[in-house]
Amino acid sequence: MKTKNIVSYTLAALLVGGGLIAGLAGCASEGCGDKCHKHGDLAAQAKVSRADAEAAAQAKVPGGTIKDGELEKEHGKLIWSFDITTSDSKDITEVAVCAMSGKVMSVDKESPADQAKEAAEDAAKAKKEKGEEKD
Numbered sequence: 858m859k860t861k862n863i864v865s866y867t868l869a870a871l872l873v874g875g876g877l878i879a880g881l882a883g884c885a886s887e888g889c890g891d892k893c894h895k896h897g898d899l900a901a902q903a904k905v906s907r908a909d910a911e912a913a914a915q916a917k918v919p920g921g922t923i924k925d926g927e928l929e930k931e932h933g934k935l936i937w938s939f940d941i942t943t944s945d946s947k948d949i950t951e952v953a954v955c956a957m958s959g960k961v962m963s964v965d966k967e968s969p970a971d972q973a974k975e976a977a978e979d980a981a982k983a984k985k986e987k988g989e990e991k992d
Contacts, residue, residue, distance in 0.1 A: 902956070903928060903937075904957050905957065905959040907928070911926065914926075914939040914952035921943045924942050926938065928956060931953070935955075936956055939951070947968075949967045950964060951964075951967055
C-alpha cells in the first residue's frame with residue numbers, strides 16, 4: 858500500500874510540476890529539440906490550450922489550414938502564433954492569439970518574400986543562441 862501511494866504521489870508531482878510533461882509532449886510533436894525546457898516553461902504559463910487558440914485563429918481565416926504554430930513571447934506577451942494557408946493564395950496569414958485570454962491579437966498577411974526573410978532571421982537567431990549555449 859505504501860509503495861502504491863509513493864508512486865501515485867510521485868506521478869502527480871511530475872504531472873503538476875511546471876507543466877513539464879505537457880511541454881515535452883508539445884515539443885516532441887513540434888520538433889523543437891533543445892528548446893523543450895523553454896517551451897515547457899511557456900506552456901506552464903499559458904492559460905489557453907493550443908486547441909482553443911487554434912479554433913480562435915481559424916475563425917479569422919475561414920477555410921484556412923494551419924501549417925505551423927508555436928507558443929512564444931512577443932513584445933513581453935505570451936502568444937500562440939499560427940501560420941495559416943488558403944487554397945486561393947500563396948500568402949500566409951499569421952494569427953496571434955493571447956495565451957492568457959484566448960483573444961485574437963493580430964491578423965497579418967505575409968508574402969512568400971516576407972516568409973523567406975522571417976525564416977532567415979529565425980535561423981540567424983537560433984544559430985546565435987546555440988553559439989551562446991556552448992559558452
